[in-house]
Every structure is written in structure tokens, then in C-alpha cells.
Amino acid sequence: MRLVVQRSGPASVVVAGQAVGQIEKGLVILVGVKAGDGVDDARYLADKVAHLRIFEDAEGKMNYDLLTVGGAVLSVSQFTLYGDVRKGRRPNYMEAAPPGEAEPLYEAFNQTLRELGIEVATGTFGAMMDVHLVNDGPVTILLDSERKF
Template sequence: MKVILQRVNRASVKIDDNLISSINKGYLLLVGVLDTDGLEEIEYLANKISKTRIFEDENSKMNLDIQSVNGKILSVSQFTLFADTKKGNRPSFAKAGEPEHAKLIYDQFNQALRDRGIDVKTGQFGADMQISLENDGPVTLIYDTDQK
């Protein structure tokens, strides 16, 4: 699995100009899944992300996790995180997980975050979505379970 985490002041997802989900302070997660991903990857990422301390404390130090600031998560599936751009000018997405498996892992990942007490909103798996965000910092982290 690969997750791009962006600390945001606000984020939203629309489909055909219809608002699907939105959050204020928290994380926008872009989530990519491989066919080899399973419970181990889900638990690893849910644990890391729920405990990541990148919100500022009273001394302006990044020392607080998402729950300490009553933050929320907007989680969006994104198979393009596994694009192969080595050859030519058109990316290949052959490495990305098959949709049925990827949706199952994506749903289980979001539930694992909820099980840790975090309010998680989502986009719509497989849809063409328009994402808006105001990145805070900017702070952007990349999590890749192949590099844990």
C-alpha cells in the first residue's frame, strides 16, 4: 500500500459538481493498493497514521496527533500512485491492485482508522472525483509499506 498524507485546513471531494464529503482540520489521504496488500499493511498504516504527530503544540512544535486536535480524515482511493513511468510518455497502471481487491483493502483500511477513534470521510471508490484542499504548512508525507 502507498498513502500520501497531506495535513489540511480543509478538503472536499465532488463528483459531477455534487459534494460527496468534506472535512476541516485533519488529513487528506490518497490511498493506493496492490494485489499483495492485506491485513498486515492495513494495520501498519492505520497505526502509523493515527499516531503521526504533525500538528503544532503550544510551542509551535509538530508534536500532536490527529486526535489531539479533533481532526478528521478524508480518504480517497487513488490507483495512480502505482503508475509506472519508466517507459514512454504514457504511464502504465498494471501494478495497481485489481478493483475488487483494492476496494476491499481500502474499505478495511478506512475502518481500521475509525476503529482507532478517528472520524473518516471518503470519496467514492473508482469514481472520477474532483478534490479540493487547502494544504496546511504545507505538510505532506509519503507512506509505502514496501519501505517500512
């Protein structure tokens, strides 16, 4: 699994003109699932996200995690994170998991965050979405379950 994690102020996801998920502050996470990923990948990344120390303390140092600041997550599925553009100009998405495989792992990632005590809002899996956010910092972190160690 691959994540783009952005520290955010207010953020929302709009589908067909309707807001389907929103947060006031926390993290906006774009979630890509690779063919062959499993529940262990989803749980590993959810735990990593929950404990990432990317929120500032009183001295302006990134010492606090999402749980400490009481932030929420806006989780957005995004197969395009596995777009391969090494050959040609059109992305190849062959590494991305098919929807039937990806959606349960996307849901497992979100559910693990909820079990850790984090409020999670989502977009609509497989839909065309407009993502609105105020990138705070900006702070953007890339995480990949293939790079655990």
C-alpha cells in the first residue's frame, strides 16, 4: 500500500456536488492499494499514520502525533498512486489492485484507524471526487508498506 499523507486544516471530499466527508483538522490521506497487498499492510500503515509525529508542539517542533492533537483523518482512495510512467507518457496502472481487491484493504486501513481512536471521514471508493484541503505547513509525507524497514 502507498500513502500520501498531508497535514491539513479544514478538508472535504465532494462527489457529484455533495460533500461526502470532511474534517476540521488532521490528515488528508490518499490511499493506493497494490495488487498483492494484504491486511497486514493496511494495519501497519494505519498504526504508522496514527503515531507519526508531524504536528507542532509549543516550540514549533514536530513532536505530536494525530492522537495527541485530537485530529481526524480524511481518507481518499486513489489507485493512481500506482501509476507507472517510466515508459511512454500515459501512466500504466498494472500494479494497482483491482477494485474488488483494493476496496476491502482500503476499508481495513480506515477501520484500523478507527480502532485506534481516530475519527475517519472518507470519500466514495471508485468515484470521481473533488478533494479540498488547506495543506498545513505544508507537511506532506510519503509512506509505502513495501518500505517497512
